Amino acid sequence: MDHQTPHPVEQPGRRGPAHQHAGHAHAAHGRPGGGNGWRTAVRATLHCLTGCAVGEVLGMVVGTAAGLDNAATIALSVALAFVFGYAFTMRGVLGAGLPVRRALKIALAADTVSIAAMEIIxxxxxxxxxxxxxxxxxxxxxxxxxxFSLAVAFVLTVPVNRWLISHGRGHAVVHA
Known part of the structure; x- marks a missing residue:
């Protein structure tokens, strides 16, 4: 798709390929062959980092405060990172008027690989x-x-999201 082709979710009354997502406007991005895929990957990873960080910090705080062993604390943190990551994506998708079931499918498709990579790292x-x-x-x-661990995870997950977006997967499904 070249840059002259309208983006599939172009908003009526707007000029150029801009659209609404998660309550704010973004320039069109992430299209295979597009020149701004790295910017999109950074934005997608920042979005993922937000949910992961909330879940990770909450899990580490609760696990540490409760005296859980390392494995239980990590498991709690990972579970909460997925919950918050998916929830943040669903909030934006639901705000665009999609039904809950469709929003959940989009969140799972958009964020699973990114969250998993970020959590492993x-x-x-x-x-x-x-x-x-x-x-x-x-x-x-x-x-x-x-x-430090979240910063390293961010840096190493950006290329993962760049690859996913360039292949029409990951965060790209939110915009399809």
């Missing part, structure tokens, strides 16, 4: 940082490691 970094999972909530090591 994030938790691998947390495990690799000596003492990070044993640090208390008041420790700089805990919060520094968590922030």
């Amino acid at each position: 994030d938790n691998a970094v947390m495990v690799a940082v000596p003492g990070a999972l044993h640090a208390g909530l008041a420790d700089v090591l805990f919060w520094g490691s968590l922030t």
